[in-house]
Amino acid sequence: MPLVPAEQLKRLITDILERVGASPDVAGCVADHLVEANLAGHDSHGVMRIPQYLDAISAGKLRPDGRMQIVAEASASAAVDGGRGFGQVIARDAMLLAIKKARAGGVGAVSVRNCSHTGRIGTYTRMAAQAGLVGIVMVNSGGGGQSVAPFGGTGRRLSTNPISIAAPSGGPHPILLDIASSVAPEGKVRTLFLAGKSVPPGWMIDARGNPTTNPADFYAEPAGALLPLGGAVGYKGFGLGFMIDILAGALSEAGCSRPNPADPSDGMLGIALDVQQFTPLSEFKQRVAELAQYVKSCPTAPGFEQIYVPGEIEARERERHLRDGVSVDPTVWEQIEQACSRLGIRAETST
Numbered sequence: 568m569p570l571v572p573a574e575q576l577k578r579l580i581t582d583i584l585e586r587v588g589a590s591p592d593v594a595g596c597v598a599d600h601l602v603e604a605n606l607a608g609h610d611s612h613g614v615m616r617i618p619q620y621l622d623a624i625s626a627g628k629l630r631p632d633g634r635m636q637i638v639a640e641a642s643a644s645a646a647v648d649g650g651r652g653f654g655q656v657i658a659r660d661a662m663l664l665a666i667k668k669a670r671a672g673g674v675g676a677v678s679v680r681n682c683s684h685t686g687r688i689g690t691y692t693r694m695a696a697q698a699g700l701v702g703i704v705m706v707n708s709g710g711g712g713q714s715v716a717p718f719g720g721t722g723r724r725l726s727t728n729p730i731s732i733a734a735p736s737g738g739p740h741p742i743l744l745d746i747a748s749s750v751a752p753e754g755k756v757r758t759l760f761l762a763g764k765s766v767p768p769g770w771m772i773d774a775r776g777n778p779t780t781n782p783a784d785f786y787a788e789p790a791g792a793l794l795p796l797g798g799a800v801g802y803k804g805f806g807l808g809f810m811i812d813i814l815a816g817a818l819s820e821a822g823c824s825r826p827n828p829a830d831p832s833d834g835m836l837g838i839a840l841d842v843q844q845f846t847p848l849s850e851f852k853q854r855v856a857e858l859a860q861y862v863k864s865c866p867t868a869p870g871f872e873q874i875y876v877p878g879e880i881e882a883r884e885r886e887r888h889l890r891d892g893v894s895v896d897p898t899v900w901e902q903i904e905q906a907c908s909r910l911g912i913r914a915e916t917s918t
């Protein structure tokens with residue numbers, strides 16, 4: 568596998584995006600987001616997205632210069648339009664607005680419509696937690712990206728509708744939950760498909776509703792579907808995904824799942840709660856740290872070496888990848904090299 572130091576990969580992705588029309592701020596923000604996803608161990612939301620974004624720019628579906636515009640505003644809330652810009656930039660700016668409103672009034676909530684792929688949504692809740700606030704973010708695909716079967720169904724009806732919640736912890740990293748409401752996001756199926764591997768049992772059904780571990784069933788015609796989070800109690804993940812479709816899609820006007828949506832784009836709801844206006848921040852952090860310590864002290868079940876709190880695994884992965892470099896899937900690297908040669912950029916690895 569090509570192994571690339573994180574900073575070198577960020578520079579390369581920034582170069583690529585600048586060559587296709589992104590400003591240095593936009594290119595840097597997107598490159599940082601993608602490489603941070605690889606560093607955290609979520610390759611499905613990392614640099615493998617570059618070919619998809621370049622295609623979307625060529626097709627006029629993603630506008631590198633698209634920026635957030637406020638379309639409705641009250642003291643604690645705003646509705647914004649992303650102008651088809653990079654999701655990473657629009658969602659960042661929307662969360663900054665939610666944080667600003669929360670600092671002023673305790674709570675800030677911002678809905679987003681008309682923005683491209685938002686990527687790894689924990690990026691935006693982390694921003695709030697690092698500033699001493701609780702962050703809550705939900706995303707849908709504006710009715711597109713239908714890939715998840717409803718509980719008891721065989722066809723695709725919902726997108727993988729993720730949710731993230733982050734809280735300041737007093738420790739080296741925030742407590743950060745960041746999950747799809749399906750067993751896995753589509754990108755993880757794509758990663759395994761590209762690598763010629765099977766998906767774990769319990770992730771997917773084929774077009775007839777039978778369990779399958781073959782990722783090709785997901786991309787076949789007729790197509791299979793991902794299952795909602797929860798296995799035997801998948802109605803919980805399904806219910807969560809359904810409500811996220813409402814909060815991220817109906818409220819923002821991005822739209823919910825429906826038959827044949829025309830030109831859908833991501834919808835989001837970002838909420839910030841200023842801890843300090845509920846309880847002293849230092850005491851809050853102490854409670855969170857004590858909770859984490861207590862939960863981690865639980866004896867482990869057979870096959871488990873330790874208990875992790877939300878966000879801990881990604882923080883460890885980040886340290887490891889910063890030290891060793893990011894290993895990029897060979898197929899993804901080939902696609903990046905092809906893009907580089909089209910754009911006149913030299914792509915190098917350290918191995």
Ligand SMILES: NC(=O)c1ccc[n+]([C@@H]2O[C@H](COP(=O)([O-])OP(=O)(O)OC[C@H]3O[C@@H](n4cnc5c(N)ncnc54)[C@H](O)[C@@H]3O)[C@@H](O)[C@H]2O)c1
Pocket residue numbers: 609612684685686687688689706707727728729731743744745746747748749750751752753755874875876877878879880881
């Ligand atoms: N923008 C979009 O449209 C979209 C859609 C779906 C998913 N996503 C992103 O995909 C990424 C991956 O989602 P996922 O559902 O595959 O996540 P996942 O199944 O890897 O779960 C990640 C969460 O679970 C925690 N976790 C993981 N292993 C753990 C363990 N052993 N013990 C305790 N906690 C543990 C992590 O710290 C993290 O909070 C997320 O970053 C999400 O934002 C984005």
